[in-house]
Amino acid sequence: MRGLVPSATRNSTSWGRGSLLLCIRQRTRTRDRSWLSKRLNWAIDQKLKMLLDAFGHKSNISLVFDFMETDLEVIIKDTSIVLTQSHIKAYMLMTLQGLEYLHQQWILHRDLKPNNLLLDGNGVLKLADFGLAKSFGSPNRVYTHQVVTRWYRSPELLFGARMYGVGVDMWAVGCILAELLLRVPFLPGDSDLDQLTRIFETLGTPTEEQWPGMTNLPDYVTFKSFPGMPLQHIFSAAGDDLLSLLQGLFTFNPCSRVTATQALKQKYFSNRPGPTPGDLLPRPNCAAEAVKEQQHTLLNLKRKRPEGIEQGLPKKLIF
Numbered sequence: 572m573r574g575l576v577p578s579a580t581r582n583s584t585s586w587g588r589g590s591l592l593l594c595i596r597q598r599t600r601t602r603d604r605s606w607l608s609k610r611l612n613w614a615i616d617q618k619l620k621m622l623l624d625a626f627g628h629k630s631n632i633s634l635v636f637d638f639m640e641t642d643l644e645v646i647i648k649d650t651s652i653v654l655t656q657s658h659i660k661a662y663m664l665m666t667l668q669g670l671e672y673l674h675q676q677w678i679l680h681r682d683l684k685p686n687n688l689l690l691d692g693n694g695v696l697k698l699a700d701f702g703l704a705k706s707f708g709s710p711n712r713v714y715t716h717q718v719v720t721r722w723y724r725s726p727e728l729l730f731g732a733r734m735y736g737v738g739v740d741m742w743a744v745g746c747i748l749a750e751l752l753l754r755v756p757f758l759p760g761d762s763d764l765d766q767l768t769r770i771f772e773t774l775g776t777p778t779e780e781q782w783p784g785m786t787n788l789p790d791y792v793t794f795k796s797f798p799g800m801p802l803q804h805i806f807s808a809a810g811d812d813l814l815s816l817l818q819g820l821f822t823f824n825p826c827s828r829v830t831a832t833q834a835l836k837q838k839y840f841s842n843r844p845g846p847t848p849g850d851l852l853p854r855p856n857c858a859a860e861a862v863k864e865q866q867h868t869l870l871n872l873k874r875k876r877p878e879g880i881e882q883g884l885p886k887k888l889i890f
Contacts, residue, residue, distance in 0.1 A: 775799025
């Protein structure tokens with residue numbers, strides 16, 4: 572497929588693999604961004620970050636978005652990065668602010684996980700990949716329970732609930748927060764049954780009194796009564812305010828689980844230390860190296876511009 576890219580280089584990233592995605596990093600800003608967008612003839616991206624343009628051709632639809640440098644999974648897995656409490660608070664604050672807005676528009680994300688939380692070069696986090704998103708709020712509306720990546724799936728979904736709300740997203744946020752603290756997936760189950768077992772072994776087996784209606788769920792099965800572990804034993808470095816937030820996110824009864832708005836009002840976000848500003852958040856080595864490589868390339872272009880290069884940029888790139 573051919574297309575004209577007047578101001579870009581191809582950017583190779585590990586986080587984009589497995590999806591229909593062409594990552595283009597713009598070398599210099601053009602004044603008319605819509606002019607640039609309309610010349611990208613192939614930029615299919617299911618991640619609804621900042622939508623710059625959309626256009627169709629035959630049976631295809633192309634969406635153009637801002638370039639995002641990395642994602643939260645890369646940050647978590649990068650062992651050279653030391654995540655402080657201020658870093659974690661910043662990531663969670665931006666995640667919950669985005670999710671609050673989404674829920675206020677009556678939309679469930681239904682696939683929150685670290686690699687669907689993208690970060691741009693200024694450290695701004697954006698929710699992405701709305702392939703499983705769904706509007707909610709209609710009384711008695713039935714949904715599929717086969718949503719959310721298993722490790723971040725709430726107990727009601729694992730028990731086959733067909734009617735649910737914002738609680739499914741909030742449980743996933745709890746798993747992401749736990750992963751930021753531990754630097755490994757919190758509850759990595761191998762199957763739905765194993766996932767439930769890990770949840771109950773870690774957090775305790777809920778009773779009908781704690782979670783009314785649990786035993787009436789379509790795929791409910793009886794589990795051994797596990798006492799669970801206190802959250803302060805799992806997250807030994809967490810303060811009381813952070814433990815309170817985790818407790819709210821990991822509430823078994825989805826009707827009592829904390830909402831995004833309620834979470835943002837918790838003391839954790841107003842207590843010190845404050846969240847790190849976006850431009851001071853850590854960046855993974857791969858992103859830093861990509862920027863260095865880009866700067867080095869631009870420097871070489873300035874020193875010697877071959878024929879066909881205008882203002883240090885290829886006039887046309889065939890791909």
